[in-house]
Amino acid sequence: MHDSAPPLTKTSLLIGLTGGIGSGKSTVAEGFKTLGANYIDADIVAREVVALGTPCLASIAAQFGPTILQQDGTLNRAALRQIIFQDNTAKEWLEALLHPAIRQALLQQLAASQTPYTLLVAPLLFENGLDKLVQRTVVVDVAEETQLARATKRDSSSQSQIKAIMDAQMTRFQRRQRADEIIDNNGDATQLFAQIKVLHDKFLELAAKLAH
Known part of the structure; x- marks a missing residue:
C-alpha cells in the first residue's frame, strides 16, 4: 500500500497494473474494463x-x-x-x-x-517510479518461457530481441516481491477472469472506504 500517493483521480483510488513483456497486461486491463473500471495505458x-x-x-x-x-x-x-x-x-x-x-x-x-477506481497500466511501473502515484499495485505473473513464446509470436520479433527486453525489465521475482496483488496468468481465460473479478470487488470496496 502506498499511503503517500496523491489522489489524482476524481474518486482518488489508483491501481498500478504491471507485468513483464508478454504477461498479458492488456488482456487483464480489458477484463477490468468489462467490469466498469477505466484504465490508462502508459504504452x-x-x-x-x-x-x-x-x-x-x-x-x-x-x-x-x-x-x-x-x-x-x-x-x-x-x-x-x-x-x-x-x-x-x-x-x-x-x-x-x-x-x-x-x-x-x-x-x-x-x-x-x-470511475470508482482507475488502473495505470505500465510495463515499467516500478522501474520508472510510477508506483509512487498509486495506492495499490497488481502484477500479472506468468512463467518466463511463456512470456518469451507469447511476445515472440505477438510482436513478430526474434527470441533474442524479446529476451533483451526481458533482461532490461525487473525480474519476475522482483516484481512479485513488490506487488500488493498478484494475478496468475498461467491458466486459461476463465481462471484469469475469476481473479480479475475478485480484485475488482476488492477495489470497489476500497474505493468506497476512501470516498468517506
Missing part, C-alpha cells in the same frame, strides 16, 4: 507523445536524422528500438526526452478519470 500514452506533429517526434528526428522516420513522417519504431538497444547514450537521451512528456500526459488522463 498508448508513449505512442501518443511521439505521434505525427508532436514536439517529441521533431526532437527525435533532429537527434537521429530523417531516416528515423517512415515515408509518411511517422516514427520508425523498429529503427529507433535497434538504436537504443545498441547505444546506451542514445537510450538515456531518449528517456530524458520522453519520460517527462509521458508522465505529464499520464497525469492529465488520470486526473480526468471518473
Whole structure:
C-alpha cells in the first residue's frame, strides 16, 4: 500500500497494473474494463507523445536524422528500438526526452478519470517510479518461457530481441516481491477472469472506504 500517493483521480483510488513483456497486461486491463473500471495505458500514452506533429517526434528526428522516420513522417519504431538497444547514450537521451512528456500526459488522463477506481497500466511501473502515484499495485505473473513464446509470436520479433527486453525489465521475482496483488496468468481465460473479478470487488470496496 502506498499511503503517500496523491489522489489524482476524481474518486482518488489508483491501481498500478504491471507485468513483464508478454504477461498479458492488456488482456487483464480489458477484463477490468468489462467490469466498469477505466484504465490508462502508459504504452498508448508513449505512442501518443511521439505521434505525427508532436514536439517529441521533431526532437527525435533532429537527434537521429530523417531516416528515423517512415515515408509518411511517422516514427520508425523498429529503427529507433535497434538504436537504443545498441547505444546506451542514445537510450538515456531518449528517456530524458520522453519520460517527462509521458508522465505529464499520464497525469492529465488520470486526473480526468471518473470511475470508482482507475488502473495505470505500465510495463515499467516500478522501474520508472510510477508506483509512487498509486495506492495499490497488481502484477500479472506468468512463467518466463511463456512470456518469451507469447511476445515472440505477438510482436513478430526474434527470441533474442524479446529476451533483451526481458533482461532490461525487473525480474519476475522482483516484481512479485513488490506487488500488493498478484494475478496468475498461467491458466486459461476463465481462471484469469475469476481473479480479475475478485480484485475488482476488492477495489470497489476500497474505493468506497476512501470516498468517506
